[in-house]
Amino acid sequence: MIDKFRAKFVEESLDNVQDLEESLLLLENDRADKEIIERIFRAMHSLKGGGAMFGFTDLSEFTHHLETVFDWVRNGKLAISDDLISLTFEAIDQIKHYLSVGDLEDEDEKKQANALTNKVKRFVSNPSEHDEVELTENVQSVEEEEDGSKSYFIKFVPHTDILRNGTNPLFLLDDLHDLGTAHVIYNDTKAPLYDAFDPVSCYVSWIIILNTEEAINEIQDVFIFVEDECDLEITEVFEGNILEQKDFQDLLESCKESGETISSEILKNVQPATAKEEPKEANKKKGVQLKETKISSIRVASNKIDELVNLVSELVTIQAQLNLYAEKDGQPGIIALSENIQKLTRQLRDNAFEISLIPLQNDLMRFQRLVRDLSKELNKEIDFIIEGGDIELDKNIIEHLTDPLLHMIRNCIDHGIEMPDERITKGKSPKGTIIFRAYYEGASVIIKVIDDGKGIDPNFILKKAISKGLVTEDVELTRKEIFDLVFMSGFSTRENVSDLSGRGVGMDVVKRKIGAIRGEVSIDSEVDKGTTITLELPLTLSIIDGLLVEVAKKQYVIPISSIEKLYPLPEADRNKIFNEVISLGEEQFPVIDLQKVFKTPSTNEKQHIVQVKYENKKIGLIVDDVIGEYQTVVKPLGKLLKSQEIISGASIMGDGSISMVIDTNRLIHNNWIQKLNK
Known part of the structure; x- marks a missing residue:
């Protein structure tokens, strides 16, 4: 039983530590904010009390000294200094270690912890040692009044x-x-x-x-x-x-x-x-x-949420089987029952996914800390601005998103933002800026990481790629295709290897990891103006609303979130296709014939065009037939089919057959991106 309570304490304490870290970053920018100081003090007090209660003796003793320091701060006996903030960040890392391992047994770890504890103690044992520590007249008068x-x-x-x-x-x-x-x-x-x-x-x-x-x-x-x-x-x-x-x-x-x-x-x-x-x-x-307080939220283990989503996914599949049976049976009562269950299943699906969504803000603290620590290490001044931190994503997507984002932000700090002297020479502010911006766009979430640094010269990238043998000298590439070279394995613009980057690995891994969660990544940049890295991500991975289509008597699913319009394509209109571009009414757009993509002959005289969006363009996919809307449970492909880039997963139909889910972004990229940009 006590282990259960200890685990709960650790989980809640990690939330406290995140709040502590966030508060400290805010305090660094506004050192007179008493509410933030009180928030830090209470977080430390909670850690101290809980540590003593659940057997984390080292944690309790360590946070007791920190609590004393910030008690002096909130009572005006100690001013906030750079040394104190840096020391508190060190202390936060030590607290995380205590929560991870409990009381220390390793002698070297004990020595390091004792050394840090002594540094904390010196802040209150001899505050005159610290440059920015001073007592104010107001505080002294308050102390006299409260004697x-x-x-x-x-x-x-x-x-x-x-x-x-x-x-x-x-x-x-x-x-x-x-x-x-x-x-x-x-x-x-x-x-x-x-x-x-x-x-x-x-x-x-x-x-x-x-x-x-x-x-x-x-x-x-x-x-x-x-x-x-x-x-x-x-x-x-x-x-x-x-x-x-x-x-x-x-x-x-x-x-x-x-x-x-x-x-x-x-x-x-x-x-x-x-x-x-x-x-x-x-x-x-x-x-x-x-007495009147009601519980507005509860803490649930993530594996229980995963299990709930999996059960809902199975329910969606069974409901599809019920729909098929109802259609074959034809009894009005069975059909009505099937429709009602379908509505309830959809509501349950939506609720289950809302539960599995978590705000990006929960994961942004480590990015703020990264910017702070690395900028100080590199002697750069950088503001990190967050816009849209309340945007929510499937927790499984966020788990796979953290490492790519860390690498992208690290690149902004190391490669992008110039040294203060260089920025002044260019007429810029000595302090650089990195913006993390997130927003919804249809059924996707767009994340942009923007810096106002030196930017990327496309000509320099092309020369580097040629020198590394990644492309030939006579190649003709568009601006976007040149920037895409950054994502090739082994590409790096850094001449010297540093602790942060320059080993020729990184952005290719970013693209691969983003692709694994059915996302897209792109780069745009302007010399001396800055660089923008854009991620387009699905809201969820497990269940999507899809359009079921047929190509050569095989069924495929196209995500409805990417569809713009549907057009019938009689034989007369097929003659309007020239150089894989069609004119319908006042619209003209490129088309991709899925029969050619899947190398299957057409078996249907009446075809359709499913118009989908790709970035700011519209492209038509030619299919044999449109069957209708379908709730799709997306299952991952096995090892043998994992290399199929244009297929993002598979779905089990109501009759037990398998339908492939088409990744429209990758399909278009692989078939048309070069033609569209030339």
Whole structure:
């Protein structure tokens, strides 16, 4: 059971670490933002408390020192400096390691961790060592005003099932004692008789009168993990130490004799003139909110989502079989039932895919960190701007997308953005810019990585490709085809090998990995203006809406998302095709005869044209017949067919036959791209 809770803690802590990293990047640009500082502090506090609770002792001790540093920051005793931000990024990497391996056993790792811990400790042990550390007059005056302690009434009523979630309330009481001096009163009146007693249920509540010099938010932070698992009231009742007052002792005795429960109102009678109503009301409201809070989201293991999508895929296939049976049977009742099940299946499919979609923002933190770290390493100044981070993609696509994007952004930093002096010479700002832009376009997601660096000279690329023997000297290529040479295996413009790039591998891998998720990648660039790398990706990989067509009595699926129009193609119109271009009405566009592509003779006199879009062009695919719309479960091809570039997968039909799914982008690229661009 404890392993289950530890795993849950690690998963939630990784979310905390991501939030911590994101907050730190924001703080680097706005060092006076108190909300961000508080957000960082609370993330560290959560890691410290959870680490101690679930046996991550090293993590808890390490984050305790970090928490102390940022406690000084939020109280104005320590200013944000470059050294502090860099050290905190180092600390974040160490926290990730603790979450990965637990407490350290390797002696070398312990030495490295201790060295980092000592660097953290020095920030508060001797703040004068750090250049940008200074106290402000405002902070000093606030400290003078807040000198002295206060007493708080705390009513802590855990919910019955709090123990089942791995929380030990006694640890929370220990944390309160660490904040100051406390008098604790427990209440066990709700405990049942022995026969009805459940050992994993909590029947006890506590009243704590705490005297401390800490602010009220420190007390609230103690309960940060259990806000939804208890009823809580925190009220300031006395200016000073109420525990030393004779009236307080008298009140305790009086309540004990009368059986009356001690309350914040009673304690305020010790010194009514200093009682403050506002904190009490605020905490009462907070208590009501805690009771009324509804769970708006749940955490689900990714393998369960994969299983759900697979089951829905199987359901779609079976539903296609039911449709086929209903059509053959012809009974109105069966047909109506089949149509209703089809509607429900489509709704279930859409919901299942919405569940499997996750925002790109979840994965963008590592890109921000990459830009920050590499720009400092290379002594370059770079702004990283994110547009459309809330765009959602299938989690399986995002998993395959991370490495290509990392390589693309690394190339922008290393190859693209110039050194500050060089940029100034060119009349540019010394600080470069990399833009990550994502947006929907039809049933696809477009991602652009744009830099304002030196750009790529197409003539230089062509010369490099010729010198490496990738193309011949007499070749005639369009501008786009020249840029596509960057994706060829072994191509590199870098003369010297560096730690970042220049080994002739990378962009070919990017193209291959993007192609594996049925995506397309292209480059456009202008010398001294910058480079844009564009990715076009499907929203999902598993189930698509397709148009079922027939070519030589074999069925194929064309994704509906790529289709523009359908045209009948009688024999009279076939004569209008000249040089593989057809004129229909006022429209003229190229066509690809799928009979020739698949090397099969036509068996149908009445043909059709399925007009699809490719980039900003329209191209017609000639098929023998159009059968109709079809929900397609896309299955991957086996090893023997994996090299078929124009086929992205296969689908099992209702009658058990197999239909190939056509990748229209690759089909057009392989058959027409050279003709279209010349």
